[in-house]
Amino acid sequence: MVSEEPVPSVRLPRVPASGYLDVRNTSIAYAGRDGDVVLAIDRVDLSVTQGEFVCLLGPSGCGKTTFLNAVAGFLAISSGQLTLKGKPIERPGPDRAMVFQQPGLLPWRDVLHNVTYGLEMSGRMRRREAKERAGELLELVGLADFARSFPHQLSGGMQQRVNLARALAVEPEILLLDEPFASVDAQTREGLQVELISICNRAKVTALFVTHDIGEAVFLADRIHVFSRRPGRILREVRVRLPKPRDRVRLSPDFFRYVQEVTEVLGSTPAAAAGVVEISKEKGHGNRRS
Ligand SMILES: Nc1ncnc2c1ncn2[C@@H]1O[C@H](COP(=O)(O)OP(=O)(O)O)[C@@H](O)[C@H]1O
Ligand SMILES: [Mg+2]
Secondary structure, eight states: OOOSSOOTTOOOOOOOOOSSEEEEEEEEEEEOGGGOEEEEEEEEEEEEOTTOEEEEEOOTTSSHHHHHHHHHTSSOOSEEEEEETTEEOOSOOTTEEEEOSSOOOOTTSOHHHHHHHHHHHHTOSOHHHHHHHHHHHHHHTTOGGGTTOOGGGSOHHHHHHHHHHHHHHTOOSEEEEESTTTTSOHHHHHHHHHHHHHHHHHHTOEEEEEESOHHHHHHHOSEEEEEOSSSBOEEEEEEOOOOSSOTTGGGSHHHHHHHHHHHHHHTSOHHHHTTOOEEOTTTOOEEOOO
């Protein structure tokens, strides 16, 4: 039996700073009831380069949403450093847009006006300009013919595409996506994943995509950061070198190899994933795992 607790000397390889999104030794804790502290994210180090598609993969409750909220600027970190282009992230900004699991569209506005909403609020564009921009984005997400439809007339997958167009309308540099396809059916999800890669490429955005779905992470990502269960630590960074476009990649042996590798990492402890010696509680001897 291998102990669940990592030995204190666990050290992951140093992550070189990208100068874009850099996360250093970052922990995030919540104040629980009765004054206790819930540690959600534990000493995370990661870097994202501009234009990359990075997935954060981990079991439910490991702190993925917490982490994404901190990058969005909705939530303050407890310790460490979280910087975008060298500046600490302290509040939300127009350079980051969040796509939540629930599309949360405004039911009384048609599709076009759901997309223009953020532009109207920010006062960045005149109405006509905003409509033109929204029209282009609806084209990009394949919904040009549904500009005048209302949210209740669309399927879940279509609503999520409107949500994506809405997030892109403010021209963010980074899209933060929190399990955006978790509530659509499997077949629709695969189509949306294909579209998302192409949309991100064309819109030239950097994507930070949270999921607990291994196949989804392998399919989408240039790099996957695999998180442990709570408190979330990075178990391993996996660079996915599958060819792009990835439309047909799902049936390839390489795809399955990545899925297998990531599955193994997810099932391990931080110490085991880092390839360090763990101490068995029962017998008191070391087991080397890699
Ligand atoms: N506002 C909060 N107050 C206290 N604990 C919280 C709060 N939000 C989340 N948590 C706890 O932090 C941990 C991580 O939550 P979350 O980031 O939502 O995980 P994930 O998105 O990976 O499922 C969970 O144990 C959750 O219960
Ligand atoms: Mg979550």
